[in-house]
Amino acid sequence: MAEVRILYFAWLRERAGRGEEALTLPPDVATVGALMDWLGRRDPALAEAFAMRRVVRAAVNQNFASAETPVAAGDEVAFFPPVTGG
Amino acid sequence: MAEVRILYFAWLRERAGRGEEALTLPPDVATVGALMDWLGRRDPALAEAFAMRRVVRAAVNQNFASAETPVAAGDEVAFFPPVTGG
Amino acid sequence: MGTVRVQPEDFSPGAEFDALLARAPGAGGLGSFIGVVRSNAAQPIVAMTLEHYPAMTVAAIASIVGAAETRFDLLGCTVIHRFGRLLPGDRIVFVAAAAAHRRAALDATSFLIDWLKTKAPFWKREEMADGTARWVEAAAQDAQEADRWNMG
């Protein structure tokens, strides 16, 4: 019952073909890294985008996160390229 | 006949009791350092001010100068403390 | 103490300076940086769209402002970042810092813009004259410039 909200930004949003989705995670998907693997298995477009892990960043509940950051029910997880504001 | 224009700024102007003067220099006064010595001999107030040589600056014809900078007829020589603008 | 705004509208640098100074009595210096949509003659762009992560943006900038306030002796600072579609010459970002002395004001200004470039969730998409568009890639140099603040 681990429902999470997933957000995509910039070219990751374009590759995913969507800006956000709500998904229920299986029990073994408990980190950002595991979530990326699981999302990639469900969607080849995301698998391809996530293959460039060096240039994919994540945030959990609006804080920058790493592959090891835990993901739990109710979290908002965002994926995006390195930021280019300013 | 080496007539020069002398300017004083900030507390040097106050010590000198004047902002500017025109003077005819004797032939042996040909540098900023020699000019300071000569001015000091003519006016005790300037001698006292120039005694603090470490904190007196000079410019010849609107360019920063040292004690060795030549002074010639027609020059404008200015004396002032270190600048504090900005 | 810091003012943070994220908005599509333009801003007035003069009005922001006045407001910052009014909030920072005792200030001796204000440093600022204004970022502008740049178009070079070799590869002219028609427009730039800034996408951001609304739920995160203000908090991320506030955290950068907090770091600057801790690090420098600031009397106040302002960060305004626009999003949406902008044209060449348009202002993108405004950063200003007020301090008793100029070194703190100028260093804080550099710190704020360097960190914004690497820690605020904005992404730039450029529309080229030939109809194509491309997402601007993060410059390795930006990460380096932000990193130099970790060495102090």
Added chain:
Amino acid sequence: MGTVRVQPEDFSPGAEFDALLARAPGAGGLGSFIGVVRSNAAQPIVAMTLEHYPAMTVAAIASIVGAAETRFDLLGCTVIHRFGRLLPGDRIVFVAAAAAHRRAALDATSFLIDWLKTKAPFWKREEMADGTARWVEAAAQDAQEADRWNMG
């Protein structure tokens, strides 16, 4: 390319930014510094008078601007310095530099104000609340900050 003004009147930072940007197409960033008459609570001042050396001032500032233009990749810069009697909170000096990239704009801004502090013929006299007045002494730190530009 640089705009230099020495005047008793106040200036409008917003108008100066707009004018600089208009003169510097292709700019990606504007750095600026505004100096303000500071009064601290411990030793409040009533007013500050800036004396200068009129025949030398503009040329000295133009020479500093020229050095900045040679050293940094500037598209334009503005320096305005006031003289005469000013009150706490009044603007004294405005320095702004426009460049394609932010590092040049910010470094040139620091360079310009550091050099102005040590190479432009201005002297500050402070009037204290008790009726006394004193000439501000040059800070050893100012010379050091200007000197660091000689090491590049």
